[in-house]
Amino acid sequence: MARPAKRWRELYDRLFQAFGPQGWWPGETPFEVALGAILTQNTNWGNVARVLQTLKDRGLLDPVALARMDPAELAAILRPAGYYNLKAARVRNFLTFLREHAGGSLERLAEKPLEELRPALLAVKGIGPETADSILLYALHKPTFVVDAYTFRILSRHDLVPDSLSYEELRRLFMDHLPADVPLYQEFHALLVRLGKEFCRPRPRCVGCPLEGWP
Secondary structure (H helix, E strand, O other), X not given: OOOOHHXXXXXXXXXXXXXXXXXXXXXXXXXXXXXXXXXXXXXXXXXXXXXXXXHHXXXXXXXXXXXXXXXXXXXXXXXXXXXXXXXXXHHHHHHHHHHHHHOOOXXXXXXXXXXXXXXXXXXXXXXXXXXXXXXXXXXXXXXXXOOOHHHHHHHHHOOOOOOOOOHHHHHHHHHHHOOOOHHHHHHHHHHHHHHHHHOOOOOOOOOOOOOOOOO
């Protein structure tokens, strides 16, 4: 059973007091943020940052420039991010979506409502709920919550949600218990990731955890 909204706010406050603002998501442009969200699947951010820097150095961090690239050349650049052939296909699928829905512009895409954008993004091959919500929240600044494995683990261990909850059910719980506030959603998600990486691991490090002793 999900607990009252007060508990969710307590969770946020404890994490923010412990870690402070996280400054997510790194990226100089909405397109860079969206591309990073696609590339970070099944890899660490350091590998993605290397790819993004290479694209910047070559003047290719642009939807038009990437769309013109030979698929094999794009895959070669994406190699440090792992699964590079698969990710090259996903990037190209996203570029097609962006061109067809907003003329290649993330700014124009952001003008569309969340209710239209989310199902459209989820229809793009290779973009699942976590990636779609990351793009929506961090690149397009839409009030949707991103949940991931860290989120499930932390909330389950603290008896906030049952283990059987689906992605959509957990996302909906956050949005039902919190105001529809983009900066709050961004910070909360980033704080949960920080907690999951440092303390709430598969084998938890409970001593010194910001949630130690939290009922």
